[in-house]
Every structure is written in C-alpha cells, then in structure tokens.
Amino acid sequence: MNVTVTVAGSHLAKIEDVAARLRSAGMQVDAVLGAVGIITGSLPEQRLSSIEALQGVAAVEKQVGFQIAPPDAEVQ
Amino acid sequence: MSTTPQELNPQTTGRSVVVFSEDVRGDRAAVAEALRLLTGVGTVIATSDYEDGALDADAIGSADAITFDALGVAVVAREPGELTAAVASAASTSILTIEPERMMYAIAVEEEPPETSVQFADDVYYTWGLRATAVDAATATGAGIKIAVLDTGFDFGHPDFAGRTITERSFITGEESADGHGHGTHCAGTALGPALPSGRRYGVAPEAELFVGKVLSNRGGGVDAGILAGIDWALTNGCQIISMSLGADVREVSAAYETVGRRALNAGTLIVAAAGNNANRPGGDPGFVAMPANSPSIMAVAAVDSQLAIAPFSSGSNPVEGGAVDIAAPGVRVYSSWPMPQRANFISGTSQAAPHVAGIAALWSQVTGESADALWKTVVGAARGLDLPAADVGAGLVQAPGPDAGSEPEPAPEPEPGPASY
Numbered sequence: 265m266n267v268t269v270t271v272a273g274s275h276l277a278k279i280e281d282v283a284a285r286l287r288s289a290g291m292q293v294d295a296v297l298g299a300v301g302i303i304t305g306s307l308p309e310q311r312l313s314s315i316e317a318l319q320g321v322a323a324v325e326k327q328v329g330f331q332i333a334p335p336d337a338e339v340q
Numbered sequence: 341m342s343t344t345p346q347e348l349n350p351q352t353t354g355r356s357v358v359v360f361s362e363d364v365r366g367d368r369a370a371v372a373e374a375l376r377l378l379t380g381v382g383t384v385i386a387t388s389d390y391e392d393g394a395l396d397a398d399a400i401g402s403a404d405a406i407t408f409d410a411l412g413v414a415v416v417a418r419e420p421g422e423l424t425a426a427v428a429s430a431a432s433t434s435i436l437t438i439e440p441e442r443m444m445y446a447i448a449v450e451e452e453p454p455e456t457s458v459q460f461a462d463d464v465y466y467t468w469g470l471r472a473t474a475v476d477a478a479t480a481t482g483a484g485i486k487i488a489v490l491d492t493g494f495d496f497g498h499p500d501f502a503g504r505t506i507t508e509r510s511f512i513t514g515e516e517s518a519d520g521h522g523h524g525t526h527c528a529g530t531a532l533g534p535a536l537p538s539g540r541r542y543g544v545a546p547e548a549e550l551f552v553g554k555v556l557s558n559r560g561g562g563v564d565a566g567i568l569a570g571i572d573w574a575l576t577n578g579c580q581i582i583s584m585s586l587g588a589d590v591r592e593v594s595a596a597y598e599t600v601g602r603r604a605l606n607a608g609t610l611i612v613a614a615a616g617n618n619a620n621r622p623g624g625d626p627g628f629v630a631m632p633a634n635s636p637s638i639m640a641v642a643a644v645d646s647q648l649a650i651a652p653f654s655s656g657s658n659p660v661e662g663g664a665v666d667i668a669a670p671g672v673r674v675y676s677s678w679p680m681p682q683r684a685n686f687i688s689g690t691s692q693a694a695p696h697v698a699g700i701a702a703l704w705s706q707v708t709g710e711s712a713d714a715l716w717k718t719v720v721g722a723a724r725g726l727d728l729p730a731a732d733v734g735a736g737l738v739q740a741p742g743p744d745a746g747s748e749p750e751p752a753p754e755p756e757p758g759p760a761s762y
Contacts, residue, residue, distance in 0.1 A: 266565065299607065301600075304568060322595065328594070340526075340688070
C-alpha cells in the first residue's frame with residue numbers, strides 16, 4: 265500500500281531520522297521531501313498502525329490517485 | 341408568422357457532395373480517376389494526405405475536390421447540375437449520388453441576455469478571460485516571480501515560448517516532462533503566456549519565470565507521491581506561486597496537503613488549486629471542493645463563464661473546514677497554448693480557472709512585494725464581487741492590479757504659500 269507520512273513540525277530538522285525509523289518499522293521509503301516535511305513510500309496494510317505511533321510522525325495517509333480528462337474532452 | 345425562404349430552401353455552397361459506390365470506396369486511385377473523367381477537376385486532396393485524417397480549413401477552401409477516403413465521399417467545387425450531366429454521359433457506375441453541399445450551422449439556443457448582464461468575448465487582442473480579469477489594462481508582467489505549474493508537462497518547442505527560461509522536472513516514472521496530453525501546456529499558457537503570441541493574448545504573466553513539474557502522466561494520471569514531490573521541488577527552487585489544476589474527488593481534507601500548504605506559506609509560497617469539476621449544476625448538484633483545494637492552506641478556485649455565471653461543472657463549497665471556494669476565475673471556453681502543431685485550443689474546467697489566479701497572483705506579488713499569506717489576502721481582497729453565492733465563487737472574480745498599482749501615491753500638492761485671498 266502506498267502511503268504519505270506527514271512529519272511533525274518538531275521533527276522537520278531530523279526528517280532523515282524519522283525516515284530511518286520508518287524503514288526499521290518495515291516501510292519502503294521512496295522519497296524524503298525535506299522542504300515540505302513529507303515522506304512517501306509503501307508498506308503492508310497491517311503495518312499501518314505501527315508507523316502511526318512512531319516519534320516524529322504526525323499523520324499517515326493512503327495515497328490517492330488523480331486523473332484528469334482526456335485531451336479531447338470539453339471539460340478538463 | 342411567415343416562413344422565411346431560407347427555411348424552405350436551405351443555403352447551398354455551390355459545391356456538390358458526391359457519394360461513391362462500395363466498389364471504389366477506399367481506392368484512392370479509382371476515386372481520383374472517376375473525378376478526373378467526370379469533371380476534369382485539377383487539385384484533388386484526400387484526407388489521408390493529412391495526419392490523423394484531419395485536413396485544414398485553408399486546404400478545403402482552395403482545392404477543386406476533397407475526397408474523404410474512409411467515407412467514400414468527395415466534395416467537388418462544381419454545381420450538381422454540371423456533374424449529373426457528366427455522370428450520365430460517362431455511364432459511370434462508381435458514383436451513387438450527387439447532392440448540393442448545404443450550409444450547416446451550430447445548433448445554438450439564442451437567448452436575449454438580460455440588459456444588466458456583463459458580457460465578455462474573445463477579440464483579436466485578448467481572450468475574454470484577460471478582459472474580464474482586467475489583465476488587458478495591467479502594466480505588471482510578473483517579472484521576478486517564479487510560477488511552478490504542476491501538471492502534464494509542457495511543449496518546450498512551442499513557438500509562443502521561444503527564448504523563455506524554463507526549468508523542468510518530471511515526477512512521472514518513464515516519462516520526460518514534454519507534454520503528451522495538452523492540459524499542462526494549456527494551463528502554463530494561461531498563467532505565463534507571452535505578451536505578443538501568434539494570435540490573441542491569453543497569458544496573464546508574460547515575464548514570470550516558468551517551472552514545469554510533470555506530476556500527471558501523458559494519460560492524465562498522477563498520485564500523491566509525485567504531486568507532493570513536485571511541490572517540494574517548487575519550494576526548493578524558490579517559486580512564489582504553485583498552480584495545480586488537479587484534484588481527486590475526496591471530501592476529507594488530507595493532513596499531508598494541509599500541512600504542506602501551511603509549510604509552503606511559511607516558506608513564502610502560495611499554492612493555488614482548481615476547486616474541481618464534480619458539480620452538475622443543471623442537475624441540481626453543486627458538487628464539493630476536491631482534494632487538495634479543500635485544504636484551508638490552499639487557495640480553491642471556481643470557474644465562471646464569459647457571462648460571469650458559475651460554470652455548470654464548477655464545484656461548490658464543501659462543509660469541511662477549508663472546503664470553501666476562495667475565489668473564481670475564467671474557466672469556460674478558455675483559449676490558450678496547446679502542443680504543436682495545433683498551437684492553441686479552447687478547453688473548459690476549473691483547471692483553466694486556477695492558472696488565471698496563479699498568474700494574477702504573480703502580478704500582485706511583483707507590484708506589492710508580497711508573498712504567501714499577505715499575497716493571499718491581497719488577491720482575495722481585490723476580487724470583484726459577483727452576484728452569485730459565496731459558496732460558489734468565494735470572494736468573486738479575480739482581478740489584476742490596475743495600471744497604477746504599486747506606484748508610490750503622489751503626495752497631495754501643498755497649497756502655494758502666498759497672500760491669502762479675501
């Protein structure tokens with residue numbers, strides 16, 4: 265399951281430490297976005313609650329897909 | 341009530357529509373030979389000469405005959421009478437029918453607009469959207485302001501953008517940031533198109549600097565990971581404004597986007613997003629502001645048409661906190677750049693409204709030196725009130741700074757010292 269982890273404001277300077285904790289908890293980290301304080305990646309659904317409790321994690325959300333209309337659609 | 345002659349005898353063009361038999365349909369040589377024998381026509385063009393079978397209007401006007409190969413039909417620049425005689429004398433079996441070509445018109449409901457209605461229209465100089473938002477009168481250009489357009493990429497070879505500095509990055513695995521869709525080129529054109537394009541002007545901030553983050557694929561799809569990475573990239577590059585013409589039909593506010601929007605504001609970046617196209621107003625459904633525009637920290641933009649009526653698809657306010665529409669902008673039949681060779685296109689959506697606001701925010705930022713929360717306040721505060729519910733259009737129609745905005749106010753002239761007059 266692809267997830268977005270919002271890093272707590274208090275841990276922005278230590279975002280790499282948060283990423284390390286997420287990896288230890290079984291998350292595959294794809295990107296550590298330092299400017300916005302977000303970490304994206306994937307993990308098995310049953311692990312979700314275990315990473316929510318980690319220090320420096322403000323929120324964990326399932327990723328959402330976006331889809332715009334095809335080029336020839338009148339409303340895009 | 342009388343019937344007009346036109347209705348009894350529809351207008352014809354002086355040309356003929358020739359329908360070929362199945363024997364020769366698809367056989368270009370046979371069709372061309374039949375036309376040549378019957379009419380002696382010179383210039384015969386076939387739709388199959390053109391990419392995608394779409395021939396251009398200039399070619400239609402100048403050719404003696406146009407064959408629509410896939411249909412087995414030709415339009416010939418001769419009156420039907422001339423052709424019918426030729427068919428009879430040649431005893432041709434390859435032609436089924438010959439009819440006059442008729443004038444066709446779009447079926448439109450003609451309504452008398454109420455006297456008080458405000459109307460805007462594209463003209464030779466500007467799109468209706470630039471007229472309605474007073475960009476036509478603005479002197480600000482967006483110079484010194486960086487705008488990131490996070491979308492399907494951009495047509496970097498577009499002649500209207502020749503010579504511009506463009507920074508790009510793709511967040512779609514396996515795709516370059518070239519625009520294989522069109523949506524991204526259109527949105528970037530609205531926000532940053534040139535002052536003197538090949539046709540009418542459609543771009544709000546011609547001297548702003550374009551950052552193209554490709555977060556939607558050529559098929560128009562994207563995921564949070566790419567969009568958030570695009571926002572992170574824009575912040576890292578110091579973009580003061582991010583334009584996002586994308587949304588997912590999710591009512592709940594995402595903690596990630598709300599936090600990111602807040603952090604962006606703290607870093608000096610205003611994020612503008614399309615409210616969403618999930619309304620069906622003719623059917624009584626006002627829809628709801630989609631994610632991520634429903635984040636309180638992200639400016640949600642609704643779409644209005646050239647009569648300044650709410651667009652039928654434009655999402656209305658969502659009861660969740662932050663789910664309100666903040667402002668409205670032109671979003672119906674918006675003309676802007678499109679990947680070559682098409683060059684330009686008309687499309688509609690809150691996707692087209694958001695980059696109007698992004699570009700106008702750049703003008704305001706240039707004029708006032710403001711960014712983030714202060715810029716937000718200025719843009720929303722300058723909106724022109726509309727006679728529509730705030731739930732649909734927020735503060736109203738976005739407006740560009742006037743020609744005098746930002747210049748130091750002239751000090752009031754001191755009265756000349758002199759003898760008092762009695």
